[in-house]
Amino acid sequence: MSDNGVSRDGSNGFSRRGFLAGTGSILGAVALSAQVTSAHAAQTATTTAAAIDDGARVPVLIIGTGYGGSVAALRLAQAGVDVHMVEMGMAWDTPGTDGKIFAHTTKPDYRSYWLRTRTKAPLSNFLGFPIDKNVPKYTGILDAEEMGGITVYQGRGVGGGSLVNGGMAVTPKRANFGSVLPSVNADEMYNTYYPRANAGLGVGLVDPAWFDTVACYQYARVGRKHAQRSGFPFVFVPDVYDWDYMKQEAAGTVPKSAVDGEILYGNNHGKKSLQQTYIAAAKATGKVSISPLHQVTSVAPASGGGYTVTINQLTTDGTVTATKTVTSDRVFFAAGSVGTSKLLVWLKATGVLPNLNDEIGKGWGENGNVMCGRANHMWDPTGKVQAAIPCAGIDNWDAGGAFAEVAPLPTGIETYASFYLSITKNPHRAQFSWNAAAGKVELNWQTAWKQPSIDMAKTIFDKINSKEGTIYRTDLFGTNKIWGDHLTYHPLGGAVLNRATDNYGRLHGYTGLYVIDGALIPGNTTVNPFVTITALAERNIEKIIATDL
Template sequence: MSDSTPVGSASSGFSRRGFIAGAGSLLGVMALGGRTPAWAQTVAATTPIASGAHVPALVIGTGYGGSVAALRLAQAGVDVHMVEMGMAWDTPGSDGKIFCNTLSPDNRSYWLRTRTKAPLNYFLGFPIDRDISCYTGILDAEEFSGITVYQGRGVGGGSLVNGGMAVTPKRENFGAILPTVNPDEMYNTYYPRANAGLGVGTIDPAWFDSTDCYQYARVGRKHAQRSGFPFVFVPDVYDWDYMKQEAAGTVTKSALAGEILYGNNNGKKSLQKTYLAQAAATGRVTVSPLHKVVSVAPASGGGYTVVIDQINTSGETTTTKTVTADRVFFAAGSVGTSKLLVKLKATGMLPNLNNEVGKGWGDNGNVMCGRANHLWDPTGALQSSIPCGGIDNWAAGGAFAEVAPLPTGIETFASFYLSITKNPNRAEFSWNPATGKVDLNWQQSWKQPAIDMAKTIFDKINSKEGTIYRTDLFGIYKIWGDHLTYHPLGGAVLGKATDNYGRLAGYPGLYVIDGALIPGNTSVNPFVTITALAERNIEKIIATDL
């Protein structure tokens, strides 16, 4: 790379130390606070893919679906190369940390933006976004007509930037999530496999009841239960033992230092510490960070020709490479996979893709809001950035609400929530030849069903508690965060754009294996379902296609 790394940033994607952790050797790793965490890692060397290379399996993206595919293919003896548009995030910046803090975003925070675009971008009526240097940062706030889609950028994908809420949907809801999939196999085999692979755990209820950092969640529980709503503990992939040590002051703080939106430096078990670590340990998986696939087309000699742009940390293309792959797995996330497939169909690279490509996209019913509590209900100045509970009104009102933190470092007397709802609206990606880009036809007014469903919870709580909605978090006198989603789903729906295992119609050897397969809603945070579905699909593909 010829570009220089900005001061205070993480390094470019090609560090001397490589990209991900190897699970096979846990000795000799850096211990945090004198202790080697259960998720500790070693680092496998990697070399960016060379132009002209041939690979048996090329995986586009390093998020949940791609990581599952890479691990299981490698375990089956297949050499895999993963292409990742973001950086490796494996080298500390000048502050000694890989990731920057939520309250102090710098150029590491956002993907190729010159100003931050926080999901909650006002406080007490004042805008809180700030100018930053343009850089290949960790969080992409991708703007479409009517909606901003937040996505992780880097090796590990969305696992780098989410709250780690690892929720298996209730079985009675599964038929509406993936109607062509047998729930018995998912709940007996693939959900348990995904939860084990991800390192899912649940907070110790006794510690929850006593620790200062979850006072905000206890207030949320009290208000939910007083209004007759079930409060449920939600599993997560944070290392709960590590968080207890954070609270005790014996290790470096991460969750208790507000680290979440722009990465977590210590306790969170993102994919580099789980699936990607195991994949590296096989010796059969390599990754090219800061590489972006721009074309996939059938190769004359069989397999597929893939054109890849290598970029620098300013987002500029420095090299264009052409490689061939026997099989290609699209795992660039719901938006990335859908945009790429729509482009390839429209521009004649993959003209035989069917007309379902680009359809069935949804926002998982995401909508946010805050409530202003009374002075006798303080939510705490110290708040863990890792959510651990939610309010379940799915059956009666069509909403599940995560009791979310506001880790500002000051007392806010506010309760904050991210709701997942049964919003039925679905959008479609389409190619715009005038701009040479892919559009999404979402309309912000389509969020109204989600708002109405969330109100079935919060109107009742406000009435019971004598409280009001906060109007200062998303603008001036604006109650609902109806402009965004954290949970993009769909665009290459299972059983429609693909067969029932993710094989793309019309092209043997091309597969979708990420959230694009799920038609718009999972009833809960989606990454466990994405992981479990990938486990199911790749097992069938290995057994029948290889």
């Protein structure tokens, strides 16, 4: 869920038993993760041929290239509309000095982080020792944006969040859908738009027989055993990885990607990101162009109709080299929950789009994300080689308000650890607001609001620990800290459907302005959200094409 194509600050400047064995090897892995490639001279190239011209006029401009924006681009192009997409991040289509487009999870380099000089990994410690290290400032693929008591991880580049997520393509249970999008017809979503989204994304399921025997999913089999022994349903979860390719990875017949632990900073081979699916199909129409390293700073009504969009062109160190003004008949905000919300809040508060309603900025949530690790016994090794693509989860949503994906910990050594990302029924919602004195948009999330998520996750893991005689790991998120309660991978809300917009994403107060990304969803999807974002975009753009164009 990315904040692609929009200014970072939303302002006008825009501006013990934990390791029963192998401690030495683990510390070695920590040292490995600290190795930073500084070959900055041969920076990853980006596509510039499609860069939009100053003064251009386009029928449709889409801010961002994540799930919602990519769906809109494809369907509009298929309807005969010329579309230009503006992307804050890079194209990620050219290898670096190592011959690979994306950096390895344990070897972060200049490609890894968005304009940071120090890494900020979700799992920041081993045995209490910090592992984050200095990196060259660069327009890298992962943004760790700190605000309001939370770090929001977002993808930066053509493809948005699809570049950096685990690819878990989960459709919510039908019974839960009413709490996710109460104004949307569930029959239409489950009969038409979820199937359409899953087909467009290339969703597939791991082969259960292969899963049962392959070494790289030993960690998930341990997770299954522990869940089932405590009476919890264990479910296989669809994904957008090419499972035939992963089988070849495990067999050693193709270059390894997921089986080599690639996940956090991109995946070089088997993952079907939006670059390989919706964006590829959109480009193939010949009616879609994309400007990478272009950052929208304003959208204002144009005197002759349509909207004047102000865009900064960036270099790979974040320097603005040009400011362009283009005009578009229609503008789609698809910069991710954070990016879309911050830009709209600033536009309303500063009088650029004063007719936006008072729901702008409200209803933001973090999908109840919380992480933890468990220290297993020596007779329950989780495996030295772990596929970085999760494919299974523990479902205690109805009884305890938590769904936990069994996550990899691909360090390359045996850790005897089980690692989890939980999605919970956290009721707290935050709001974006404009701080004129500070000159930026702020979020009022409070870290203490994660406590319901912790309590819900504990309904699973307290029981498993009691049954297995195991304990929580305390060395992964700091010193003597059990819960990763400082982050989210799943930002949602801020321009909620049927509140800030009508029931199809049209912004109130302005004809021709639309929201079509995760900002529409009020804070929680009960599962990993990108399939729902994609399906909702399919629903909304079909209606918009039929009635507005």
